[in-house]
Amino acid sequence: MSQPGEDELEVSASLLVDQCVGENLDQLSTLDMRGDGILRVLYGAARAPHSRPLTLTAAQALMGRLETGSAVLMLTGFLAPKPFPETDGLIGSAVLAAALERACGAVPVFVAEPEVASALSAALRGAGLNVTAELATRTEVPHAAVVLPFSAEVAEAEAISAALADRIEPAACVAVERPGANPEGEYHYAMGKNATRGIAPVDFLYREASARGALTVGVGDFGNELGMGAIYDAIQTETPAGKDCGCGCGGGTACATPADVTVLASVSDWGAYAIAACLAYLKRDPAVLVAGDVYRRVCEDAVRAGAIDGPTRYATPHVDGIDPGFNAALLEVMRGAARYPSRSAGHSAIRLFRAARVRAGG
């Protein structure tokens, strides 16, 4: 066997850093806050088909697909209940939308219930994007994000979704903590309570986008979210209401619709922050991921505009019951984890040694 050349070893060392940064961000976004171990099992199921970390896989796939002016369809907003969207998903989507705009020049296009639009628009503005409802003129708005309403009362959701997908022409579709229907077409909260009433069936739009070749990324934390269908069996077995919701619909909470890349995190929002951190790392640009102070503004603006904390249902800037101080600190740790390896050129000799060991099977 011939020895690898210096160039080959440099490439291996570079891939090694990518892998390590991605693993760090996967680990930071999967801290087991509830202490029940379920998320780790679901993460394992989602990770099984991938040798690379999930957040890195998602970021690389999105960067490969999106270019300046590309539309990225973003689906988020869990009414908990109507008319109050929960912060989880909404905040992370704003953070990720800003990252995709900065990293790729993409135009995030959100489609959600009218009740979600106000808090979502406030979060997007907090993250620095200019919100418009005009899809046709989106490229004339600097640093734009588009927010379009989709009513829950539409009888012809399938036909409307097909027409909307033709208009948006998304290169990619990202769902973060978006309710996902089970095989019966019913939506549920995590523990099985039926949530279908008031939820717009944007699953149709997601599938129309996928059928047109858009890359799909699903980010969830319990399996009842859109895009979790790739780990359907694990959700059925490993979550309390996954197989039998108890609502009488004949199914469970497990979402039937899969994604090309399934990202599991302790809190869906954290998965979105971690993907944004991977984008910042891949672009070698820390500004791709908002800083902690901007993050706090995003949370506060969203709550002022109607978002609530899901578990407690208070109008506070907590995400999944976790306080904004913790979340801002975690986001800053992610920023540091994404930034440090690019600044530590002094470590290259150690990386080359390790890359050679890995190539030798060590």
Ligand SMILES: [Zn+2]
């Ligand atoms: Zn049910």
